[in-house]
Structures are given as C-alpha cells and as structure tokens.
Amino acid sequence: MPSYAFEIVNVFAESTFGGNPLAVFTDARGLSDASMQALARQMNLSETVFVLPSTQANARLRIFTPAHELPFAGHPTLGSAFVLQRQLALGSDFSLQTNAGVIPIHHADALFTLQANPARERDAGLSIETAAAMLGLPVDAIAAAPSWLDTGSEQLLIQARSRAAVLAARPVPALFVRDACLRPGRSVAYLWHEADNLATVRLFFAQDGAVLEDPGTGSACANLGGWCSLHQRYPIQWRLEQGAVLQRPNVLHLTVDAERRIYVGGRVVALAQGSFHL
Template sequence: MNDRPSDARFPREFSVTQTHAFHQVDVFSSQPFKGNPLAVVCDADDLSDAQMAAFASWTNLSETTFLLKPTVDGADYRVRIFTPMGELPFAGHPTLGSCHVWLAYHGKTGMQDIVQECGAGLVRIRISDGRPAFAAPPLRKSGSVDAETLATVAAALGVASSAIVDANWTDNGPGWLSLLLKTRADVLNIRPDYAALGHFQVGVVAPCTHEDEVETDFELRAFCDNCEDPVTGSLNAGVAQWLMGKGVAPQRYVASQGTVLGRAGRVYVEKLDDDIWIAGEVTGVIAGSVVI
C-alpha cells in the first residue's frame, strides 16, 4: 500500500502523491452489474479538488466519491461526491455505497447508526435488514407543476396527457420534477427526446399490479443530464415523500428501477415516525488500489 511507483512510470505533468484504497460497488442490487455503479476512494484527505475532479472525470461513472475525516462534531466520516462534470452536495446511491465501503474499510460492520458529513450537511444512515438506509432529506421545492412545463415535459417523453395521473416537484437538490403515470407499461414505454427535455430532471413512476407479474410495488425511471440513470436514491426519496403524502403509497414498499436498461434495481422504502428511509443492497465488484 505504501510503495510508490518510480517517477519514470508517470509523465511529468502527473504529481504522484499516494496510493489509495479503491472500491467499485454496485448500489441498489444484490447482483453485480444489475444496480448503479459507484467508485469510492478511501483516505482521500490529501487530494486536491482538481485531483478529485480529474479522477471522477476519468472513471466516467455517474458519481465517484472520496472518503475523508469528518470536520464537524457528530459525524463519523465525510464524503465528497463528484460527477464527471462537477461536485454534488448530496446524492442517494453515492451515500449508500460510500457508507458500505467506509464500514468495511474500517472494520465497523457491526455499527447500526452512522452519520455522514457531506456538502448538504449531516445525513443520518442506519442499517435496516442488513442494508444501509438514508433518511430522505427535506424537499427544497414541492407542489404542482404549471401547465406549460408539464406540456413540455410530457411531449419530450412522448407521454399522452391521458396517461398522467398527477405531477409534482419533488426536488431535494437535483431539481426533480416527477410524473405519476397510470400503468407500469406507460413508464416502460417512454422513449425520451433529450434535446426537447432540455434542463429538466424528470422522474416517472407508476404502481405495479398483479398483471405486471413483478414483485415490486412501483416502477420508476429517471431522466437527467441527457441520459437515463439506472437507479436513483434522491428521486426515490422525493417520490416517496410525495406519494406517501398523497396517500398513494403505503408506509413500506419496494420500488424497481432500471428495467429498460437491463438492470434490476430494488429500492426499499419505509416510513418510521417522521422519517422516510431509503435503503438498498450494496454489492462489491472491484477492490484494489489507485494512484492519484
């Protein structure tokens, strides 16, 4: 772990500082390659913002996280979350995946309650049925969607107005706007026009029925940044707050996401007292070291 490669192996423009433990995990799936991948770099306190951003761009995953020592009382660890384009204050699957790696890396797998420090503040995490779960953050924007915006989004998704049951802002940071559709088939049949969708970050959800022959209660899809996200913790958190508030969703359910992409994401949602917890399996795929 502490052996440093000779300078001859690296171009002059790279400053080799340290070898870091590195993990890549699959979040929201008990099967490798069926969830949402996440790269995690441990003991990253010595890395600069530029180094973190460059490595996250290189992995080309939706998110890469860096584990650091906490800077505030009450936190067990600190995480910084980067996309290939920049840093995020909070995201769902990076929170669960980072917690899983931190617990294993530090031999704390028996802990049941963890506090993560991130750009959005302190996030409570608990272990529920062997799965990490985060407490859904409060919505920054909620309420109905204006008719013009709804028409634009529906047209970009190719969704007929007759298939839309309701629409609401479910923004807990990324800017989510969510549509409740009538059937699971309505969700799975969407073929988005990303150019027409523009800057909107859109989630769609529909209840599953016995006719769907699936073991989950809801089907979701997430369209953001000109692509479809396989499994999305922040969207599921916002949708849960909305649907439970409407009385559409029970206080405990399982959602599936990523079906169209060939994934098998499963999100476990539970309301306890005033908190809604978003949980998912985390499966290790790659473990090793990286020089940054």
C-alpha cells in the same frame, strides 16, 4: 507519487452485476476539487465519492458526477456506508456528512438504509401535455402535472398512469433539456408509477445535449417518499424497481412512516478495488 485507493461497489443490487456502480475513494485527503472532478470523469460512472474526515459525522462525502459535484445522492451515500462500515468497523447505526447535511445510516438484514431530509415541493409550471411531449408519451400516459421535489437533490417528479407508460418513455432531447431544466446545464426528471406497493421508476438526465438514464437513483427515491409525505400517502413501504430498460436491474426500498420520516434502503455488492497513482 501519492496513491489513492478506491473500491467499486454495486448499489441496489440483487446480484453481482445488478445495481448501480459506484467508485469510492476511501481517503481523499490531499486531492483538490479539480482532481476529484478529473477522477470522477476518468471513472465515468454515475457518481464517484471521495471520503474525507468529518467533525459532524463518522465521515464526510464529496459526491461527483463526471460533470459536476452534487450536494447529495442516495446510491453514493449507501455505497459509501457499505465500504466505510467495513473499513472503520462501524456498528449498525452511524452517520455520514454530505453537502446537503448529515445523513443517518442504519444496517440490518443485509440492507443499508438512509434517513432522508424532509421534503420541499414547488410547482414546475408545466402542463401534463408538456410533460408527455418531452418524454415521448401520449398525453393520457401522464397522471398529473409535474412538480419539483427536494430532499437533498432537487428533481422533477412526473407520475405515470401505468407501469407500461413508464417503460415506454423515450425522452425527446430538445424538449427535455428545455422543460426539465432545473438550472442551466442541469435537466432531470423522475417518472414513476405505483400499484400494490410496487413502484416502477426511471430517472432521466441531460448531459452534453443527450438524454441519459440512471439505473438506480436513491435521491429520487427519497424525493418520491417526500412527495408521498406531502400528499397524505403515508405510512408506506414500497419496493421500487429501476433499470429494467438498461438491463441493469435495481431494487430500492422506500419507507415513509407515520411521522412522515423518509427512509431509502438497498443491498450493496462489493465488486473491485484498486488505486490511482497521481
């Protein structure tokens, strides 16, 4: 009976029970795609990672939500970096292969940092009024019409006028599923506000007809950096706070340098380990 070891870590965590939980199966050789999806559904976390050998990087990551596979996600990449650095005795600089490409990783001062891909932006065709309605907010809470950003995982970015507006959002499921739709079965939006280099952010996504919230989203942080890189908001060094409404605080560090390179970092805390016998 094959045995598959896993570790559970909290990513973007400032304390033991903060951050966004992640399961990492450290050697997924022999698992089929269907088995990976079934295990991700069993773990029932935002994402579960399956590690495989790579000829392009130090390891290859397959990233699954309980419902589907993702080309890239930030907290799984950084959490896997933490696990693999210890397991493989990697140095402070290494790389991990995702379905969206090879991601450089740097570790220093207790932070794991990834370099994201350059951003692409496209118009969402949504008005401020539509964005406000689907988030359950007044029209004057939204600063600008939304747009789709993609540094590896495409998401709808919506800028709010205040931190209070971000925290007050209560998405309306029917409107959200329709208006934040990337493709059938995938609706996702990232609401953000920044002042004095501190950003308050929330990531909403639809699943089985309900709208859920992610406590800490590295891919969306990268997309926010992409927006900054495309809108002359660089160089920057921002602290992002996410997960407050869920009572699951996450802290992310976003840097966009003078060359418009995008970096997302955070701390990782080891929590548990075990194995599945299949």
